[in-house]
Amino acid sequence: MDIVSYMFSKSIFVGIVVGILSLYAISRQKSDLHTLLLTDLVECAMLVIIAAIGTDLAEALILPGLVVGLAEFLAVSEILVYRNEMRKNNSSNNKKLKLFEEFLAKEEPYVSTVNFNKMEILYSAPKFIGFILVLYGAFLTGFTGGAIMASGLLFYLLSQGAIGNGVSLKDIKHSWEAISGFSGIMWAFWILLGFAGFFLFPEHYLFFLVIAGCALALKVGSKLGLIGSLRIRS
Amino acid sequence: MDIVILTLYLGYFLLILGTIGVIMGPKVSDPLNRLLNIEVPSLGLMLIFLAYNQTLALMTYIAINSIIILVFVRAIIRNEELEA
Numbered sequence: 001m002d003i004v005s006y007m008f009s010k011s012i013f014v015g016i017v018v019g020i021l022s023l024y025a026i027s028r029q030k031s032d033l034h035t036l037l038l039t040d041l042v043e044c045a046m047l048v049i050i051a052a053i054g055t056d057l058a059e060a061l062i063l064p065g066l067v068v069g070l071a072e073f074l075a076v077s078e079i080l081v082y083r084n085e086m087r088k089n090n091s092s093n094n095k096k097l098k099l100f101e102e103f104l105a106k107e108e109p110y111v112s113t114v115n116f117n118k119m120e121i122l123y124s125a126p127k128f129i130g131f132i133l134v135l136y137g138a139f140l141t142g143f144t145g146g147a148i149m150a151s152g153l154l155f156y157l158l159s160q161g162a163i164g165n166g167v168s169l170k171d172i173k174h175s176w177e178a179i180s181g182f183s184g185i186m187w188a189f190w191i192l193l194g195f196a197g198f199f200l201f202p203e204h205y206l207f208f209l210v211i212a213g214c215a216l217a218l219k220v221g222s223k224l225g226l227i228g229s230l231r232i233r234s
Numbered sequence: 235m236d237i238v239i240l241t242l243y244l245g246y247f248l249l250i251l252g253t254i255g256v257i258m259g260p261k262v263s264d265p266l267n268r269l270l271n272i273e274v275p276s277l278g279l280m281l282i283f284l285a286y287n288q289t290l291a292l293m294t295y296i297a298i299n300s301i302i303i304l305v306f307v308r309a310i311i312r313n314e315e316l317e318a
Contacts, residue, residue, distance in 0.1 A: 077308065
């Protein structure tokens with residue numbers, strides 16, 4: 001008897017105990033912020049129950065669960081803050097909030113004084129490092145490859161922004177639309193062509209697997225690369 | 235006993251004890267204390283992932299966990315500012 005099937009019932013038991021305890025605590029809670037914090041515990045219980053299956057499929061189910069959970073927490077905390085603000089001061093203080101304002105630097109203390117023109121590494125290295133990362137990401141394919149590819153693009157664009165020869169705002173607008181459109185087309189390739197192909201023509205599974213992997217890499221890479229163009233100075 | 239089973243039991247122990255700590259630990263009426271207590275069950279969850287050999291899930295959970303802490307700290311700071 002292997003370890004996964006030996007420990008299956010124990011893992012499920014622990015997950016259900018944690019879930020029941022945290023749900024009971026949520027039901028007794030008055031404050032919204034505490035409820036939000038306790039929701040994190042419920043997510044832990046859910047992840048334990050999925051992980052108890054112990055196969056590759058369970059791992060593949062955990063990854064989107066984590067990302068969706070993060071987006072959920074971000075949205076709910078934003079709504080909570082906004083509602084509290086609306087309730088507290090309706091007209092007195094109409095300050096606009098930026099996302100993650102607390103963690104951003106108030107001013108740039110060093111960047112303006114450093115002379116970037118004298119740093120040779122900013123001109124020669126980023127192209128090489130970005131090229132290597134994009135090549136390696138294309139070789140990996142899939143979600144991980146897309147993330148590595150995007151980190152190469154991000155690195156290149158950020159360093160271009162730092163030495164001040166970024167593109168103008170007008171150019172960005174067009175390239176932004178183009179890159180997000182490209183990402184959408186790749187999403188369609190990944191889901192419609194790749195995934196549907198698995199189920200419709202199982203005998204040609206290798207072909208559709210390659211399509212899905214490459215399309216996912218390009219989609220993730222282009223989508224995350226958009227973050228880099230945000231930083232470019234106009 | 236195998237070291238994998240030991241890791242798994244340590245994960246169960248931290249998960250259940252941490253859950254009880256989050257729900258009725260000392261001074262949890264302060265949201266920041268409750269947020270810090272949440273780290274204990276998440277460490278237990280990471281040990282369980284480690285015992286089940288789910289590398290990608292473990293790495294993604296570590297990354298996501300640090301971002302979730304930022305989100306919660308931001309919500310707590312905002313709330314405190316508004317109540318003060």
